[in-house]
Amino acid sequence: MKQYIHIGLDDIDSPYGGCTTHFASLILVELIKKFRVEPIDYPNxxxxxxxxxxxxxGNGSLALRFRINNYSVDEVFEYVINRLYDYLNEYSKNWSIHSQPVVSILTGEPPAEITWFSKKAIQDxxxxDLALRIASKVEGFKFKALTGKNRGLIGSMAGIGYRMIDTDYTYELIAYRDPSYIGSVRKVNEYSVKKMDQLYGEETILNYDYEIDKPLILPKGPDPVLLGIRGERSDILYEAFKTLDIDEPVPLIVLFRTNQHTxxxxxxxxxIANIHPYMCIKVRGVVSRKPRRIVGGHVVFSxxxxxxSIDVVAYEPTGGFRNIIEELEVGDVVEVMGITRPKHSGLRLTINLEKIRVVEVRQKTIYQNPLCPKCGVRMKSAGRGKGFKCIKCGYADKKLTKIVVETTRKLQPxxxxxxxxxxxxxxKPLKRIGKEKSFFPKEYRPINFIWMNGSIFA
Structure with a gap:
């Protein structure tokens, strides 16, 4: 009898090596070969x-979803656990000190408790102990903490529960390095990344930063990832990848479906009263304190x-974005999006600004001295209650008053x-607005989503 299985993986990577997506890719290949599993989704x-x-x-978890036949759930579960031990010992130095990897498995469709938990883990x-309580109550769910510490349960359970069948999603193609190259400079021609972006930029996401002339698809750490290309459609990513100039072996390429950039x-x-630390929020308010630069080049407003009320911070690395924020005036209506941090560095509870929507700008009114009706020169005050006097031609008028001028704001909604x-x-980049998706089948057999040594594996 065929059974639906969801495997969740988390906390496999560490600053010293290893990568959750890498292990997920390798184990998926092995499960297809050894157990003849039938994927019902791209790896997530x-x-x-x-x-x-x-x-x-990257605070990311992985989920593998498939059908099995002729093998038990326990056989698959034990195999994944044993292979994860092997992987960590090979790729991650002192992994038991620096990470708390967990493998979770669920038979059948994720129940309401786990889907609720997954959304909460993304936003809050x-x-x-909440994850442990849910794990103990859900039939068909079990997990293994490889170090005996359970922190990775949160991510592995959340990965299983977030199915993205009625929410937005994108895709990512990840190319992996040959083990002998891990730790060395990635041999990808940067100009070819720019060229790829120019060819496929409409359907791909954040390949290149033209302001600093640097590619964004290449990670920096000692992990096994060579590069990652993100986009709207699965079929376009391998075409984009083929345009790159790469001077090292690429033994494995896998396409993932993901909630990235959504x-x-x-x-x-x-x-604002409902905001607490470590939330990810969108909230509307009125600017009550004009933006100001503080030590470090950060820009703060309230x-x-x-x-x-709450403080909002645009940090120094956001570059020219801070100049836009400095155009805000008291009274402007805004919607701010970002993550919240507790009191720190002399600041109270703050929102780390990710994006902003200016809803309404307050008209800025200035008052100017009148022009001389005889010679057209700007007049000067003749004193309180004495009107204005022209310093050029001598014309004076006690009845003249300042002119009210409504200026056009540089900052627009x-x-x-x-x-x-x-x-x-x-x-989510602004270029994705209007491209959001809201449906994916519960059961979908992906094709052409794994390449090994340049050939399609599955």
Whole structure:
């Protein structure tokens, strides 16, 4: 009898090596070969709350979804656990000190408790004991913590529960390095990345930052990833990849479906009073304190609603985005999007600004001295209650008053975003507005999504 299986993986990577997507890719290939599993979705990358202080590098979990036949769930589960031990010992130095990897498995469709938990883990801070309580109650769910510590349960359970069948999603092609190259400079021609972006930029996401003339698809750490190309359609990513000039072996390429660049982390809150640390929020307010630069080059302003006020910070790495923020005036209505941080560095509870929507700009009124009706020169005040006098021709008039002028604001209503280089995994670029998706089948057999040594494997 065929059974539906969901495997969740988390906390496999560390600063010293290893990568959750890499292990997921390798084990999926092995499961297809050894157990003849039938995938019902692309492998999923689920990015979780980026505000969590103890997150891994990208705070991402992995989910593999497939049918099995002629093998038991326990056989598959034990095989994945044993192969993960092998992987960590090979790729991650002192992994038991630096990470808390967990493998979770669920038979059947994720129940409401797990789908609720997954959304909460993307938008808010979730305690480990909540994950443990849910794990103990859900029939068909079990997990293995490889170090005996359970932190990775949060991500592995959230990955299983976030199916993206009625939410927005994107795709990512990840190319992996030959083990002998890991730790060395990635041999990808940067000009070819720019060329690829010019050819496929409409259907791909954040390939290149033209402001600093740097590619964004190449990671920096000692992990096994060579590069990652993100986009709207699965079929276009391999075509884009083939245009790159790469001077090292690429033994494995895998296509993932993911919640990256969807703003899935942003939760709309009705009032500032409902905001607490480590949330990912979207909130509307009125600018109550004009933006100012502080030590470090960061720009801070405050917004208020009828429940309270909060500081908003555009940090120095956002570059020219800060100049836009400095155009805000007291009284402007804005919608700010970002993650919240507790009191720090002399600041109170703050929102780290990811994007801003200027809803309404307050008209700026200035008062000017009148022009001389005889010679056209700007007049000067003759004293309180004495009107104005022209210093050129001597004309004076006690009845003249200042002229009220409504100026046009440089800042106009609309969305504004920082430069590509500071985008985090979940932040949605403005170019994606209108491209959002809202449906994916519960059961879908992907094809042409795994390449091994240049040939299609599955």
């Amino acid at each position: 990358i689920i990015r979780l709350n980026p505000a969590v202080p103890w997150k891994t590098r 801070l979730v305690p480990l 703003d899935a982390h942003l939760r709309e809150v009705s009032s 917004i208020t609603d009828n429940s309270g 609309g969305y504004y975003e920082p430069p590509p280089r500071v985008f985090k995994h979940l932040m």
